[in-house]
Amino acid sequence: MKDPILKVNNLHTYFNTEDGEVRAVRGVSFEVHEGETLAIVGESGSGKSVTSLSIMRLLDENGRIAEGEILYKGRDISKIPEDDMRHIRGKEIAMIFQEPMTALNPVFTVGDQIIEMIMLHMGMDAKAARQRAIELLRKVGIPEPEKRVDQYPHELSGGMRQRAMIAMALSCNPKVLIADEPTTALDVTIQAQILELMKELQKEYGMAIIFITHDLGVVAEMSDKAAVMYAGKVVEYGDIVSIFKRPKNPYTWGLMQSIPKLNEEVERLMSIPGTVPNPRKFPKGCGFSNRCFLAKEKCKDEMPELIEVEPGHYSRCFYIDELVKEVEKSRVGEK
Amino acid sequence: MSQDNKKVLLQVDNLKKYFPVRAGVFKRVVAHVKAVDDISFKVYEGETIGLVGESGCGKSTTGMTILRLLNPTDGRIVVDGLDTTPLFLPKTRANKYIHEIYISRFNELKNKYKSEDEVIKNLKDDVDKKYAKIYFEKGSHGLHHEMLSNINEKRKWFRRNMQIIFQDPYSSLNPRLRIRSIIAEGLFTHGLVKSGAEATEKIKDLLEKVGLSSEYIYRFPHEFSGGQRQRIGIARALALNPKLIVADEAVSALDVSIQSQVINLLEDLQKEFKLTYVFIAHDLAVVKHISDRVAVMYLGKIVELADKKALFDNPLHPYTVALMSAIPIPDPEYKKKRIILQGDVPSPINPPSGCRFHTRCPIAKDICSKKEPPLVDMGDGHMVACHFAGQFKG
Structure with a gap:
């Protein structure tokens, strides 16, 4: 397989604030190839937008890339001088924003x-x-x-x-297009037009697209791969069918269960208890441990590693096996 | 339909809301934005009716006008059998309204049928019947008295029973007030509590009901997350024990994992307090989940109104069909044909002639630009406004 056009390796982005250092992104890795679409999925405070701004080197003055590398065509652009970056930004890597x-x-x-x-x-x-x-x-x-x-x-x-x-x-x-919630502010019929347009243009120009969104419908529709982010970390990463059909992380699973779907009818929505964590005080162990239905003592103290569960499908959880059982149980219940 | 034996809580007849567009040095009115243009619907007690449509279709204006946060340009809003339209109009306009809507019409009908009993018998609408009886018994003065006496009490009754939950939980709570003061305001205004201690007790109960700890009662809004603030907004709406709550995009601003919590809460509260919801949203999947009936709006008009199941299984208006097909389904293996509508929604200042959707409609014919299709019942209360209803399946 060809080398990825963009590869992000263990990215850490921190902000200096009055309340001390805020670690918005704490070790994010992914890669995209030419002509491929990667979705970064997450809720507010998950670090998805900060990740994209880090790649573009458009962080506010108080933000810095503390660790990790961003390899564009094999060259680390996370530390190059601003003058060099200016030749890449817009020309090689372009970005579209939520609110035009x-x-x-x-x-x-x-x-x-x-x-x-x-x-x-x-x-x-x-x-x-x-x-x-x-x-x-x-x-x-x-x-x-x-x-x-x-x-x-x-x-x-x-x-x-x-x-x-x-x-x-x-x-x-550009070789890489980063789209940060490009259709969130639009009406659905207009959203459909824009999504269609982006697909056509990608076919024609063959650029890689990084699609940042919280809308799982858009993810399923647009992307080949997805990285699900929670509390500044990637919690699940893999190809789109495998993630939707065989989710391996309790957060992804919970998210998929909690949205109402047009093609399904449920009496009551499942919901994830608690609130989205504030980047100023992420939990000590696994970021999702205080909301997770599988969480045990271990999760509160230790951060699980991102491990490969299936070829090309990664998840960050100690209790993947138990989750898989739960998922199967509910799938049987549906039928 | 079984809806005949259900009680109508809210009845909206021929509602119009135009906003003037002013220009020039003298701020002359040069045009009107026809935000809501002649819509009628009924809301039954205990049900949830969903209002969906794209931005600018008039769904929020409808909500605001029902609640009389805006005065309607024309039309009638009946709550629990009581015509509430004149309650918030200036005195002269209120008198004119009563004269136009009731007195002159009843007089005409009397001339036609020659007998007062015949008039009452021939009126279709229960509300009309009620006011006709009063008019014929007590005359014009009596009708005015019936509608406008004790106006402050009537206004309070209306405000207590009709509440709203706003979209943005950040701008809808006063940042300078503690949660207790935010919720207690209504309780004191309406005299629902006798003492401060009683109010505190009641507010603590309410906070627990909406899933917040009662210890939060003396906190300020900025100490809460978006989802928690929305719960406070719900507690405030519930405090007065209303009959109807308008939820204007109440879950749209929330994170996905929080959205389902709030939807479940709204459903639980509806069961417990027998609430009626007018649920305004642009997210069809959410509306489908929560509503009993759904009205689809386009450019100030209702284009389709039906039971949820009928609407989603068998949409009859081409706009509804296109709107549904435009929604991305969260399943990568789900394949469907998508209808891409061309162009943007036209301006409501100068809406297209005839059917307002004809400029973007995939099956528009000559008649569509000439004649406006009325909203007609296609059976079982499935209302649709289209000359070629059901002919477009995508």
Whole structure:
């Protein structure tokens, strides 16, 4: 198999705050290949967004990558100088954000913002860059791109803005596209349009996509692999069918049980007790130990390792066997 | 349908809510945003009705107008057999409303049927019947008296029985008040407790009911997580023992694992206190789980309204079909054909002519842009507004 285009190895990202050091990401590893989609799934405070910002080196001033490496085409970009990073950010690794209104600059036209990127990274002159910007806007399905290119972000609807963001991200043919909750703020019919568009563009350009989301439906629909994050760590990692069909971590399982599904009818939803942990005070042992139905004394004190349960399917739990029994029991009950 | 013997708690007739758009130096009204444009539905006691639709379809405005946090532009809102529309209108508008909706109509009907009894017999609506009787017995003055006397008590009755749970648990709790003060406010206003000690007892009970420790009573909102705050919001709504609660995107802002806790809590409380919910949400899967009946809205109109099962098993409106197919299913092996609607939702300032969905509808024909389809019953209370209902299956 070819080398992964992006490989994250044991990433730790810490923030200095008034209350001391906050360890938002505590050892995250994954890899993506060209043309592949990896979903990072997690709830608020799980560290999924911080992971993506670490890869882009867009952390706030008080944040730092404390440990680990981020290998892009084999080269560690976690410590390279900002000037070098600038050639990679946007050109090689691009990102789209949840709320396009805050990610686009309101005082420049959509065209200006795309043209700036193209001129900077691709060395085109203004005229050719404008032509390319119009082409890109057409490609992402914006009607009348010749007119839209001179409009300001506020003149576009939410779905159109997200399309413009995608056009901007794709303007330099990036090898990796990080999408941080790109459809969460959109209506479902518009979400369907954007997801479809991203799939088409991936087929055409062959880029790797890292899709950050909390929506398990979107995960199942879009990705090949998933990394489930909880309390700053990856708790389950593997290919998508294997995770959904044979979950090996109580958190993933609980999450899947607690969402209402359109294609199933349940009398009562199963729910995970307790609340999402605050990154300022993660539990000492396993991050999920205070909410887990399988947790025993050991879980409170020790952090389980991420182990390979099936080929390519990893989980971080001491009691995987017991979970598997539970899952089987409930599957039988369903039938 | 068995709904005939159920009691109607809330009846909304031809409700409209327009917001003026002002422009220019003199702030002249240049257009209206037709947020809710002529919708009617009934809510039965003890049921949960789901209102779904995309942003801008008017579902939240409907909720706000039912609760009279907004005054309707037109239409009638009946709660428990009592027409509550004039209660919150300015005096002249209230009088005009009573005159238009009841007095002049009853007079016309009387001219037509020649007899007061005949008029009453021919009125279909129970509420109309009730007010017609009063009008014919006591005259115009009597009807005004019936509807507008003791107006403050009537308003209080309305406020006590109609409560809301907001979407954002962060902005809906006053950060400067302790939990006790937040919940006690309503109890004192409505005189439901006699002393501070009694209020404290009641609030402690309520906190336990919604799954929080009663020790939290003197904390401030910032000490709680989103899910806990939403529970406080629910406790506040419950404190007055309401009949109806409007839950406006009550679980949308919560984390996935917290969402199911709150949904289960709402269901438990409904059983315990015999509550009626109007559940407004954009997440169809959540609505499907919690509702008994579901209304789908598009651009200020109800396009389909049916029992949950009928709606999800056999959607008749093309918009409903497309909306359902757009939702990603959390199962990587589940394959389905997806209908991708073209374009965006049109502006409610200038909605499309005829059927408002015709600009995006996959089966639109000539008639759709000319004639607006009425909401008609296709059997068993399955209401749909489409010229070609049931012809589009995806």
